[in-house]
Amino acid sequence: MYDGFEDPGETLDHVLEADPDGILASVPFLRRFESRIAAADVHTIGTIDLLYDSTLPGQHEDAEIHTQVFSAADAAEVADAAKVALVYGRDEPGVLKENAEFVARASEACRAADIPLVVEPTLWGNRVTDEFDPDLLAHANRLAFELGADILKSPYPTAGFEPIAANAPQPMYIAGGPAVDTDREVLEMVRGACDAGALGVMFGRNIWQRDDPAAVIDALSSIVHGxxxxEEAATQL
Known part of the structure; x- marks a missing residue:
């Protein structure tokens, strides 16, 4: 379990205090806290797949387990959109084959359920030496929208992101990845991404693992929307 998520309800309340644009979480999480989220009147995105790198819970190894666990119809019951990962760099080609086919099926199912699909192309396999390689991410994002993504959630390389965003025919948001050391680094990441063409962010640990998630959300909102x-955003921290 990640630090800061020992009490999911408490973490959610801290995030909702800052009036975020939306919440991205698993379908069961959204269902469990449906009344709290509805009261906050935010957009919701339901994750319908699951990635494991170990057959032991809570352990991190190098297994390549990626599977669909919920349907687009499940997501449509509690969310405004669905999200899946498209993972590159695995050792076994069959893993990518199954992943790509799953994303394409999810796109079709989301169209039938009348909800958009967010695809998160990632470089998480053992063959990857740099998960923020801009050249690989350019190809990964292109393949994601060719498989049917309505929205892209991309890792953010500090250099080389502008042509990736410019080449994307779909709205692009950046993923946060592991929590960075300081709140200012979060702001700098988002300012740089927006300047390079991102429409906004879909952050997890870089929000709920911060000392004051609500303040960080307010600061990020001022960058994305204002x-x-x-420096101006940092005054809200």
């Missing part, structure tokens, strides 16, 4: 500088 086009403020890092």
């Amino acid at each position: 086009d403020t500088t890092v």
